[in-house]
Amino acid sequence: MVMRLLLEPLPASWPTPAPPQPTGLRGLLTRLQEMADAVRRPGNLDDLEGHLRRAATQAIVREAYFRTVGEQQDQQRRPAAFAEAWKSHLAALLAQDTVKLSGRSPITATGRDTDLAWKLYDAASRIRAEAITHATATPSKRQLSRPPTLWYAFAIAAGDDYPTLGEVHYxxxxxxxxxxxxxxxxxSDWRFCGLGTRALRELEARHPxxxxxxxxxxxxxxxxxxxxxQDSSxxxxANQCPCPHFGGRDQTREARPPPDGGALARA
Ligand SMILES: [Zn+2]
Known part of the structure:
Protein backbone atom coordinates (compact mmCIF):
# COMPACT_ATOMS: atom_id res chain seq x y z
CA MET A 1 0.00 0.00 0.00
CA VAL A 2 2.91 2.37 0.61
CA MET A 3 4.09 1.64 -2.91
CA ARG A 4 0.57 1.98 -4.35
CA LEU A 5 0.31 5.39 -2.80
CA LEU A 6 3.70 6.32 -4.23
CA LEU A 7 3.09 4.84 -7.69
CA GLU A 8 -0.56 5.05 -8.71
CA PRO A 9 -2.21 8.19 -10.09
CA LEU A 10 -3.50 10.52 -7.40
CA PRO A 11 -6.92 12.20 -7.43
CA ALA A 12 -7.20 15.93 -8.09
CA SER A 13 -8.03 16.68 -4.49
CA TRP A 14 -6.78 15.02 -1.36
CA PRO A 15 -9.65 13.27 0.41
CA THR A 16 -10.86 14.98 3.54
CA PRO A 17 -11.52 12.37 6.16
CA ALA A 18 -15.06 12.54 7.47
CA PRO A 19 -15.30 12.83 11.22
CA PRO A 20 -14.76 10.70 13.17
CA GLN A 21 -11.46 10.13 11.44
CA PRO A 22 -10.97 6.47 10.61
CA THR A 23 -8.34 4.96 12.80
CA GLY A 24 -6.02 2.08 12.29
CA LEU A 25 -4.72 0.53 9.15
CA ARG A 26 -8.13 -0.56 7.93
CA GLY A 27 -9.60 2.94 8.05
CA LEU A 28 -6.64 4.44 6.29
CA LEU A 29 -6.69 1.79 3.60
CA THR A 30 -10.39 2.45 3.03
CA ARG A 31 -9.68 6.13 2.48
CA LEU A 32 -6.87 5.35 0.08
CA GLN A 33 -9.06 2.92 -1.81
CA GLU A 34 -11.62 5.70 -2.20
CA MET A 35 -8.87 7.92 -3.58
CA ALA A 36 -7.77 5.26 -6.03
CA ASP A 37 -11.38 4.74 -7.15
CA ALA A 38 -11.91 8.46 -7.57
CA VAL A 39 -8.96 8.78 -9.90
CA ARG A 40 -10.31 6.11 -12.22
CA ARG A 41 -13.58 7.94 -12.79
CA PRO A 42 -13.80 9.41 -16.29
CA GLY A 43 -13.10 13.09 -16.61
CA ASN A 44 -10.53 13.30 -13.89
CA LEU A 45 -7.64 13.38 -16.31
CA ASP A 46 -9.02 16.40 -18.19
CA ASP A 47 -6.78 18.52 -16.06
CA LEU A 48 -3.57 17.34 -17.64
CA GLU A 49 -1.38 19.96 -16.04
CA GLY A 50 -2.70 19.08 -12.59
CA HIS A 51 -2.24 15.41 -13.33
CA LEU A 52 1.40 15.95 -14.31
CA ARG A 53 2.02 18.08 -11.23
CA ARG A 54 0.62 15.37 -8.97
CA ALA A 55 2.66 12.69 -10.71
CA ALA A 56 5.84 14.80 -10.35
CA THR A 57 5.08 15.43 -6.67
CA GLN A 58 4.54 11.74 -6.11
CA ALA A 59 7.85 10.96 -7.85
CA ILE A 60 9.65 13.29 -5.43
CA VAL A 61 8.11 11.63 -2.36
CA ARG A 62 8.94 8.23 -3.86
CA GLU A 63 12.54 9.26 -4.53
CA ALA A 64 12.89 10.39 -0.91
CA TYR A 65 11.52 7.01 0.19
CA PHE A 66 13.91 5.02 -2.02
CA ARG A 67 16.88 7.05 -0.82
CA THR A 68 15.92 6.23 2.75
CA VAL A 69 15.49 2.53 2.00
CA GLY A 70 18.85 2.60 0.19
CA GLU A 71 20.55 3.83 3.34
CA GLN A 72 19.10 1.11 5.56
CA GLN A 73 22.00 -1.30 5.21
CA ASP A 74 24.36 1.30 6.69
CA GLN A 75 21.99 3.25 8.91
CA GLN A 76 19.77 0.43 10.23
CA ARG A 77 17.06 2.91 11.17
CA ARG A 78 14.17 1.83 13.34
CA PRO A 79 10.69 2.90 12.12
CA ALA A 80 10.57 6.31 13.82
CA ALA A 81 14.10 7.21 12.68
CA PHE A 82 13.27 5.93 9.20
CA ALA A 83 10.26 8.27 9.03
CA GLU A 84 12.45 11.20 10.12
CA ALA A 85 15.12 10.40 7.54
CA TRP A 86 12.48 10.08 4.81
CA LYS A 87 11.12 13.46 5.87
CA SER A 88 14.60 15.00 5.72
CA HIS A 89 15.20 13.64 2.23
CA LEU A 90 11.85 15.01 1.12
CA ALA A 91 12.53 18.44 2.64
CA ALA A 92 15.91 18.53 0.89
CA LEU A 93 14.37 17.66 -2.47
CA LEU A 94 11.57 20.20 -2.07
CA ALA A 95 14.11 22.88 -1.19
CA GLN A 96 15.71 22.53 -4.63
CA ASP A 97 14.67 25.01 -7.32
CA THR A 98 14.69 22.21 -9.84
CA VAL A 99 14.51 18.56 -8.87
CA LYS A 100 16.26 16.23 -11.27
CA LEU A 101 15.25 12.59 -11.05
CA SER A 102 16.50 9.92 -13.40
CA GLY A 103 14.05 9.13 -16.17
CA ARG A 104 12.04 12.33 -15.71
CA SER A 105 12.26 15.83 -17.09
CA PRO A 106 13.46 18.34 -14.46
CA ILE A 107 10.73 19.29 -11.99
CA THR A 108 10.50 23.02 -11.36
CA ALA A 109 8.80 24.69 -8.41
CA THR A 110 5.63 25.27 -10.44
CA GLY A 111 5.67 21.69 -11.67
CA ARG A 112 5.08 20.27 -8.20
CA ASP A 113 2.79 20.72 -5.23
CA THR A 114 4.59 21.04 -1.91
CA ASP A 115 1.42 20.78 0.15
CA LEU A 116 0.43 17.56 -1.61
CA ALA A 117 3.96 16.20 -1.12
CA TRP A 118 3.66 16.52 2.63
CA LYS A 119 0.17 15.03 2.71
CA LEU A 120 1.41 12.12 0.69
CA TYR A 121 4.40 11.68 2.96
CA ASP A 122 2.19 11.80 6.07
CA ALA A 123 -0.22 9.20 4.71
CA ALA A 124 2.45 6.86 3.36
CA SER A 125 4.64 7.01 6.46
CA ARG A 126 1.60 6.41 8.63
CA ILE A 127 0.64 3.37 6.55
CA ARG A 128 4.16 2.04 6.98
CA ALA A 129 4.02 2.53 10.73
CA GLU A 130 0.57 0.92 10.95
CA ALA A 131 1.69 -2.06 8.88
CA ILE A 132 4.65 -2.60 11.21
CA THR A 133 2.50 -2.25 14.33
CA HIS A 134 -0.18 -4.63 13.10
CA ALA A 135 2.03 -7.21 11.44
CA THR A 136 1.34 -10.73 12.62
CA ALA A 137 2.49 -14.21 11.68
CA THR A 138 0.41 -16.31 9.30
CA PRO A 139 -0.17 -19.99 10.16
CA SER A 140 2.72 -22.34 9.46
CA LYS A 141 2.23 -24.14 6.16
CA ARG A 142 3.60 -27.63 5.76
CA GLN A 143 5.95 -28.04 2.85
CA LEU A 144 7.49 -31.04 1.17
CA SER A 145 8.75 -33.02 4.16
CA ARG A 146 11.01 -35.96 4.82
CA PRO A 147 9.73 -37.74 7.93
CA PRO A 148 10.59 -37.62 10.70
CA THR A 149 11.51 -34.06 9.75
CA LEU A 150 8.66 -31.68 8.97
CA TRP A 151 9.27 -28.61 6.83
CA TYR A 152 7.30 -25.40 7.21
CA ALA A 153 7.07 -21.79 6.16
CA PHE A 154 5.09 -18.83 7.42
CA ALA A 155 4.92 -15.15 6.66
CA ILE A 156 4.84 -11.98 8.68
CA ALA A 157 1.88 -10.11 7.23
CA ALA A 158 -0.20 -7.00 7.84
CA GLY A 159 -3.67 -7.88 6.62
CA ASP A 160 -4.72 -8.50 3.05
CA ASP A 161 -2.83 -5.49 1.80
CA TYR A 162 0.51 -6.74 3.01
CA PRO A 163 0.22 -10.54 2.85
CA THR A 164 4.00 -10.85 3.06
CA LEU A 165 6.39 -8.43 4.71
CA GLY A 166 8.82 -11.26 5.19
CA GLU A 167 9.06 -15.05 5.35
CA VAL A 168 10.45 -17.67 7.67
CA HIS A 169 11.41 -21.15 6.47
CA TYR A 170 12.19 -23.83 8.99
CA SER A 188 14.78 -4.03 2.29
CA ASP A 189 11.62 -1.94 2.86
CA TRP A 190 10.85 -3.86 6.03
CA ARG A 191 14.21 -4.42 7.62
CA PHE A 192 15.14 -3.16 11.07
CA CYS A 193 11.49 -2.90 12.09
CA GLY A 194 11.64 -5.57 14.77
CA LEU A 195 9.79 -7.97 12.49
CA GLY A 196 12.59 -10.55 12.41
CA THR A 197 12.54 -10.71 16.18
CA ARG A 198 8.76 -11.02 16.12
CA ALA A 199 9.08 -13.87 13.62
CA LEU A 200 11.59 -15.81 15.72
CA ARG A 201 9.54 -15.38 18.89
CA GLU A 202 6.56 -16.76 17.00
CA LEU A 203 8.64 -19.68 15.76
CA GLU A 204 9.68 -20.56 19.29
CA ALA A 205 6.14 -20.16 20.62
CA ARG A 206 4.78 -22.58 18.01
CA HIS A 207 7.35 -25.24 18.86
CA PRO A 208 8.27 -24.50 22.46
CA GLN A 230 20.69 -13.30 24.24
CA ASP A 231 17.01 -12.57 24.92
CA SER A 232 15.54 -15.81 23.65
CA SER A 233 13.91 -18.14 26.15
CA ALA A 238 25.92 -23.61 17.57
CA ASN A 239 26.15 -27.33 16.74
CA GLN A 240 25.75 -27.59 12.96
CA CYS A 241 24.43 -31.16 13.04
CA PRO A 242 22.40 -31.68 16.23
CA CYS A 243 19.98 -34.06 14.50
CA PRO A 244 20.97 -36.73 11.95
CA HIS A 245 17.65 -36.55 10.13
CA PHE A 246 18.18 -33.21 8.47
CA GLY A 247 21.26 -34.55 6.73
CA GLY A 248 24.14 -32.30 5.85
CA ARG A 249 23.77 -28.75 4.79
CA ASP A 250 23.91 -29.74 1.12
CA GLN A 251 21.02 -32.08 1.68
CA THR A 252 18.91 -29.46 3.38
CA ARG A 253 19.55 -27.13 0.49
CA GLU A 254 18.71 -29.80 -2.00
CA ALA A 255 15.41 -30.46 -0.29
CA ARG A 256 14.32 -26.91 -0.95
CA PRO A 257 16.93 -24.47 -2.20
CA PRO A 258 16.44 -20.88 -1.05
CA PRO A 259 15.16 -18.89 -4.04
CA ASP A 260 17.79 -16.19 -3.66
CA GLY A 261 20.69 -18.35 -2.59
CA GLY A 262 20.16 -17.61 1.06
CA ALA A 263 20.48 -13.87 1.18
CA LEU A 264 18.78 -13.66 4.44
CA ALA A 265 18.11 -12.04 7.55
CA ARG A 266 16.92 -8.82 6.30
CA ALA A 267 15.45 -8.69 9.67
ZN1 LIG B 1 16.08 -35.91 14.21
Missing amino acids: AICEPCGIGLLRKIDFS ALTWYTTSQYESAQSFYERYR SPWT
Whole structure:
Protein backbone atom coordinates (compact mmCIF):
# COMPACT_ATOMS: atom_id res chain seq x y z
CA MET A 1 0.00 0.00 0.00
CA VAL A 2 2.91 2.37 0.61
CA MET A 3 4.09 1.64 -2.91
CA ARG A 4 0.57 1.98 -4.35
CA LEU A 5 0.31 5.39 -2.80
CA LEU A 6 3.70 6.32 -4.23
CA LEU A 7 3.09 4.84 -7.69
CA GLU A 8 -0.56 5.05 -8.71
CA PRO A 9 -2.21 8.19 -10.09
CA LEU A 10 -3.50 10.52 -7.40
CA PRO A 11 -6.92 12.20 -7.43
CA ALA A 12 -7.20 15.93 -8.09
CA SER A 13 -8.03 16.68 -4.49
CA TRP A 14 -6.78 15.02 -1.36
CA PRO A 15 -9.65 13.27 0.41
CA THR A 16 -10.86 14.98 3.54
CA PRO A 17 -11.52 12.37 6.16
CA ALA A 18 -15.06 12.54 7.47
CA PRO A 19 -15.30 12.83 11.22
CA PRO A 20 -14.76 10.70 13.17
CA GLN A 21 -11.46 10.13 11.44
CA PRO A 22 -10.97 6.47 10.61
CA THR A 23 -8.34 4.96 12.80
CA GLY A 24 -6.02 2.08 12.29
CA LEU A 25 -4.72 0.53 9.15
CA ARG A 26 -8.13 -0.56 7.93
CA GLY A 27 -9.60 2.94 8.05
CA LEU A 28 -6.64 4.44 6.29
CA LEU A 29 -6.69 1.79 3.60
CA THR A 30 -10.39 2.45 3.03
CA ARG A 31 -9.68 6.13 2.48
CA LEU A 32 -6.87 5.35 0.08
CA GLN A 33 -9.06 2.92 -1.81
CA GLU A 34 -11.62 5.70 -2.20
CA MET A 35 -8.87 7.92 -3.58
CA ALA A 36 -7.77 5.26 -6.03
CA ASP A 37 -11.38 4.74 -7.15
CA ALA A 38 -11.91 8.46 -7.57
CA VAL A 39 -8.96 8.78 -9.90
CA ARG A 40 -10.31 6.11 -12.22
CA ARG A 41 -13.58 7.94 -12.79
CA PRO A 42 -13.80 9.41 -16.29
CA GLY A 43 -13.10 13.09 -16.61
CA ASN A 44 -10.53 13.30 -13.89
CA LEU A 45 -7.64 13.38 -16.31
CA ASP A 46 -9.02 16.40 -18.19
CA ASP A 47 -6.78 18.52 -16.06
CA LEU A 48 -3.57 17.34 -17.64
CA GLU A 49 -1.38 19.96 -16.04
CA GLY A 50 -2.70 19.08 -12.59
CA HIS A 51 -2.24 15.41 -13.33
CA LEU A 52 1.40 15.95 -14.31
CA ARG A 53 2.02 18.08 -11.23
CA ARG A 54 0.62 15.37 -8.97
CA ALA A 55 2.66 12.69 -10.71
CA ALA A 56 5.84 14.80 -10.35
CA THR A 57 5.08 15.43 -6.67
CA GLN A 58 4.54 11.74 -6.11
CA ALA A 59 7.85 10.96 -7.85
CA ILE A 60 9.65 13.29 -5.43
CA VAL A 61 8.11 11.63 -2.36
CA ARG A 62 8.94 8.23 -3.86
CA GLU A 63 12.54 9.26 -4.53
CA ALA A 64 12.89 10.39 -0.91
CA TYR A 65 11.52 7.01 0.19
CA PHE A 66 13.91 5.02 -2.02
CA ARG A 67 16.88 7.05 -0.82
CA THR A 68 15.92 6.23 2.75
CA VAL A 69 15.49 2.53 2.00
CA GLY A 70 18.85 2.60 0.19
CA GLU A 71 20.55 3.83 3.34
CA GLN A 72 19.10 1.11 5.56
CA GLN A 73 22.00 -1.30 5.21
CA ASP A 74 24.36 1.30 6.69
CA GLN A 75 21.99 3.25 8.91
CA GLN A 76 19.77 0.43 10.23
CA ARG A 77 17.06 2.91 11.17
CA ARG A 78 14.17 1.83 13.34
CA PRO A 79 10.69 2.90 12.12
CA ALA A 80 10.57 6.31 13.82
CA ALA A 81 14.10 7.21 12.68
CA PHE A 82 13.27 5.93 9.20
CA ALA A 83 10.26 8.27 9.03
CA GLU A 84 12.45 11.20 10.12
CA ALA A 85 15.12 10.40 7.54
CA TRP A 86 12.48 10.08 4.81
CA LYS A 87 11.12 13.46 5.87
CA SER A 88 14.60 15.00 5.72
CA HIS A 89 15.20 13.64 2.23
CA LEU A 90 11.85 15.01 1.12
CA ALA A 91 12.53 18.44 2.64
CA ALA A 92 15.91 18.53 0.89
CA LEU A 93 14.37 17.66 -2.47
CA LEU A 94 11.57 20.20 -2.07
CA ALA A 95 14.11 22.88 -1.19
CA GLN A 96 15.71 22.53 -4.63
CA ASP A 97 14.67 25.01 -7.32
CA THR A 98 14.69 22.21 -9.84
CA VAL A 99 14.51 18.56 -8.87
CA LYS A 100 16.26 16.23 -11.27
CA LEU A 101 15.25 12.59 -11.05
CA SER A 102 16.50 9.92 -13.40
CA GLY A 103 14.05 9.13 -16.17
CA ARG A 104 12.04 12.33 -15.71
CA SER A 105 12.26 15.83 -17.09
CA PRO A 106 13.46 18.34 -14.46
CA ILE A 107 10.73 19.29 -11.99
CA THR A 108 10.50 23.02 -11.36
CA ALA A 109 8.80 24.69 -8.41
CA THR A 110 5.63 25.27 -10.44
CA GLY A 111 5.67 21.69 -11.67
CA ARG A 112 5.08 20.27 -8.20
CA ASP A 113 2.79 20.72 -5.23
CA THR A 114 4.59 21.04 -1.91
CA ASP A 115 1.42 20.78 0.15
CA LEU A 116 0.43 17.56 -1.61
CA ALA A 117 3.96 16.20 -1.12
CA TRP A 118 3.66 16.52 2.63
CA LYS A 119 0.17 15.03 2.71
CA LEU A 120 1.41 12.12 0.69
CA TYR A 121 4.40 11.68 2.96
CA ASP A 122 2.19 11.80 6.07
CA ALA A 123 -0.22 9.20 4.71
CA ALA A 124 2.45 6.86 3.36
CA SER A 125 4.64 7.01 6.46
CA ARG A 126 1.60 6.41 8.63
CA ILE A 127 0.64 3.37 6.55
CA ARG A 128 4.16 2.04 6.98
CA ALA A 129 4.02 2.53 10.73
CA GLU A 130 0.57 0.92 10.95
CA ALA A 131 1.69 -2.06 8.88
CA ILE A 132 4.65 -2.60 11.21
CA THR A 133 2.50 -2.25 14.33
CA HIS A 134 -0.18 -4.63 13.10
CA ALA A 135 2.03 -7.21 11.44
CA THR A 136 1.34 -10.73 12.62
CA ALA A 137 2.49 -14.21 11.68
CA THR A 138 0.41 -16.31 9.30
CA PRO A 139 -0.17 -19.99 10.16
CA SER A 140 2.72 -22.34 9.46
CA LYS A 141 2.23 -24.14 6.16
CA ARG A 142 3.60 -27.63 5.76
CA GLN A 143 5.95 -28.04 2.85
CA LEU A 144 7.49 -31.04 1.17
CA SER A 145 8.75 -33.02 4.16
CA ARG A 146 11.01 -35.96 4.82
CA PRO A 147 9.73 -37.74 7.93
CA PRO A 148 10.59 -37.62 10.70
CA THR A 149 11.51 -34.06 9.75
CA LEU A 150 8.66 -31.68 8.97
CA TRP A 151 9.27 -28.61 6.83
CA TYR A 152 7.30 -25.40 7.21
CA ALA A 153 7.07 -21.79 6.16
CA PHE A 154 5.09 -18.83 7.42
CA ALA A 155 4.92 -15.15 6.66
CA ILE A 156 4.84 -11.98 8.68
CA ALA A 157 1.88 -10.11 7.23
CA ALA A 158 -0.20 -7.00 7.84
CA GLY A 159 -3.67 -7.88 6.62
CA ASP A 160 -4.72 -8.50 3.05
CA ASP A 161 -2.83 -5.49 1.80
CA TYR A 162 0.51 -6.74 3.01
CA PRO A 163 0.22 -10.54 2.85
CA THR A 164 4.00 -10.85 3.06
CA LEU A 165 6.39 -8.43 4.71
CA GLY A 166 8.82 -11.26 5.19
CA GLU A 167 9.06 -15.05 5.35
CA VAL A 168 10.45 -17.67 7.67
CA HIS A 169 11.41 -21.15 6.47
CA TYR A 170 12.19 -23.83 8.99
CA ALA A 171 12.10 -27.54 9.70
CA ILE A 172 11.60 -29.53 12.87
CA CYS A 173 12.45 -33.03 14.03
CA GLU A 174 10.23 -33.97 16.94
CA PRO A 175 11.95 -37.25 17.86
CA CYS A 176 15.23 -35.35 18.37
CA GLY A 177 13.62 -32.20 19.73
CA ILE A 178 15.46 -30.07 17.17
CA GLY A 179 14.38 -27.13 15.04
CA LEU A 180 16.31 -25.83 12.05
CA LEU A 181 15.83 -22.19 11.11
CA ARG A 182 16.53 -22.35 7.40
CA LYS A 183 15.86 -18.82 6.29
CA ILE A 184 14.36 -15.56 7.45
CA ASP A 185 13.88 -13.06 4.68
CA PHE A 186 12.51 -9.53 4.68
CA SER A 187 12.66 -7.13 1.74
CA SER A 188 14.78 -4.03 2.29
CA ASP A 189 11.62 -1.94 2.86
CA TRP A 190 10.85 -3.86 6.03
CA ARG A 191 14.21 -4.42 7.62
CA PHE A 192 15.14 -3.16 11.07
CA CYS A 193 11.49 -2.90 12.09
CA GLY A 194 11.64 -5.57 14.77
CA LEU A 195 9.79 -7.97 12.49
CA GLY A 196 12.59 -10.55 12.41
CA THR A 197 12.54 -10.71 16.18
CA ARG A 198 8.76 -11.02 16.12
CA ALA A 199 9.08 -13.87 13.62
CA LEU A 200 11.59 -15.81 15.72
CA ARG A 201 9.54 -15.38 18.89
CA GLU A 202 6.56 -16.76 17.00
CA LEU A 203 8.64 -19.68 15.76
CA GLU A 204 9.68 -20.56 19.29
CA ALA A 205 6.14 -20.16 20.62
CA ARG A 206 4.78 -22.58 18.01
CA HIS A 207 7.35 -25.24 18.86
CA PRO A 208 8.27 -24.50 22.46
CA ALA A 209 10.02 -27.73 23.34
CA LEU A 210 12.73 -27.59 20.69
CA THR A 211 16.37 -26.65 20.64
CA TRP A 212 17.05 -24.50 17.60
CA TYR A 213 19.98 -24.09 15.29
CA THR A 214 20.69 -22.33 12.03
CA THR A 215 23.25 -23.21 9.41
CA SER A 216 26.35 -21.27 8.55
CA GLN A 217 24.82 -20.12 5.27
CA TYR A 218 23.39 -17.41 7.51
CA GLU A 219 26.77 -15.98 8.39
CA SER A 220 25.96 -12.52 7.10
CA ALA A 221 23.18 -12.25 9.67
CA GLN A 222 25.28 -13.52 12.52
CA SER A 223 25.01 -10.34 14.54
CA PHE A 224 21.23 -10.41 14.33
CA TYR A 225 21.12 -13.94 15.73
CA GLU A 226 23.70 -13.20 18.38
CA ARG A 227 21.59 -10.30 19.64
CA TYR A 228 18.42 -12.32 19.36
CA ARG A 229 19.70 -15.35 21.22
CA GLN A 230 20.69 -13.30 24.24
CA ASP A 231 17.01 -12.57 24.92
CA SER A 232 15.54 -15.81 23.65
CA SER A 233 13.91 -18.14 26.15
CA SER A 234 14.44 -21.15 23.86
CA PRO A 235 17.79 -22.88 23.63
CA TRP A 236 19.86 -22.25 20.49
CA THR A 237 22.86 -24.35 19.69
CA ALA A 238 25.92 -23.61 17.57
CA ASN A 239 26.15 -27.33 16.74
CA GLN A 240 25.75 -27.59 12.96
CA CYS A 241 24.43 -31.16 13.04
CA PRO A 242 22.40 -31.68 16.23
CA CYS A 243 19.98 -34.06 14.50
CA PRO A 244 20.97 -36.73 11.95
CA HIS A 245 17.65 -36.55 10.13
CA PHE A 246 18.18 -33.21 8.47
CA GLY A 247 21.26 -34.55 6.73
CA GLY A 248 24.14 -32.30 5.85
CA ARG A 249 23.77 -28.75 4.79
CA ASP A 250 23.91 -29.74 1.12
CA GLN A 251 21.02 -32.08 1.68
CA THR A 252 18.91 -29.46 3.38
CA ARG A 253 19.55 -27.13 0.49
CA GLU A 254 18.71 -29.80 -2.00
CA ALA A 255 15.41 -30.46 -0.29
CA ARG A 256 14.32 -26.91 -0.95
CA PRO A 257 16.93 -24.47 -2.20
CA PRO A 258 16.44 -20.88 -1.05
CA PRO A 259 15.16 -18.89 -4.04
CA ASP A 260 17.79 -16.19 -3.66
CA GLY A 261 20.69 -18.35 -2.59
CA GLY A 262 20.16 -17.61 1.06
CA ALA A 263 20.48 -13.87 1.18
CA LEU A 264 18.78 -13.66 4.44
CA ALA A 265 18.11 -12.04 7.55
CA ARG A 266 16.92 -8.82 6.30
CA ALA A 267 15.45 -8.69 9.67
ZN1 LIG B 1 16.08 -35.91 14.21
